[in-house]
Amino acid sequence: MKNNNQISRKLIYSIWSLILLVGLAGCESYKKDVHLFPVEEVPEKLSAWNLLRLEKGVLFPAERALPYDLNTGLFTDYAHKFRTVWLPEGAFATYGEEQFNYPVGTILSKTFYYPQESSGVVRRTDDFSADYVEGSFGQALDLNRVRLVETRLLIRRQENWQALPYVWNKEQTEATLEIAGDVKSFQLVSLNGQQENLSYVVPDANQCAGCHAEKFTEKAISPLGPKARHLNKDFPYRSGVENQLLFWQKAGYLRGLPDLKSLPRNANIYDATVSLEDRARAYLDINCGHCHNPTGPADTSGLMLHHSETDWRKLGLCKPPIAAGTGSGGHLFAIVPGEPENSILNFRVESTAPGAMMPELGRSVVHTEGVELLKQWVSSLPGSCT
Missing domain, CATH: 1.20.5 (Single alpha-helices involved in coiled-coils or other helix-helix interfaces)
Structure with a gap:
């Protein structure tokens, strides 16, 4: 017993x-904190990084991964984007107007998704408010309301940045590394109920470099979004609304920040209180400026669309194409003031034909709102090319 x-x-x-x-x-x-893997040992599954976590139908960032947003983001077939930045314990970035100096081990994440109807089609909308769990706007995605597509990681290594695309499964329980890229098909429905077929392209490693290599001859990629002029805006943190740059500084993520009043700030293209020119230039900067700048892949075109360009000829005013081919649409100048219908710039952003459309990557449908903005801007420009 x-x-x-x-x-x-x-x-x-x-x-x-x-x-x-x-x-x-x-x-x-x-x-447990984020797991930073060596460059030669990157995991096949996104969950292994522990950067984004799933719990009860909610996707939220790791404890020290800060969510952030941009004044105007790159257009990607109307996809919404959930962005985070994570730095190793005790590490910090140093301020630079054109590019922050991020420490080795930095992980930038960008999750692409769409608001989803109960029928399975995805919505074309600029309203982000319904995407997040109530009371945590900008902090945690409600997976009952959205369709996850991919999460891209950009990791600061000793010598360069490494880009890794992870594609989400239909169950929205895991994302798998797809170095060779992928294509996802959706039915995209607008607010008025109009539907169009969408072939969403997940870029391969070479395509990532095609946009992120702002210094093209060096072939080294770098972040495009988290720069001072794009980050200089308020964000609804759990502790309250605060300027993102100041919040990064308080969190120990950023040092050397100048006085906020002296910092550059790109416009929000949907903010009607901002001038038409500032909104159009902000749109061109984020969507075209990473290639169309003096050191970018499109430098030989002579068309400079980055934010700091002041020469109107280089911006395209009455500028003939150097080598546009069919991409010119039969037009003579990049921008004909007052005549968007005769401007190569407008023709290319309205096109979806390979060899003509701009940007070349990241879209398969026309960005109606962006097209209209550039049309209004070119229409407002004074002068003549004759």
């Missing part, structure tokens, strides 16, 4: 020990 009691006590003790260990393991799993 005594032996049986001892066996029972040992069995009960073992069971409770196992339960305790499992519970502790669960807690540790929840609390």
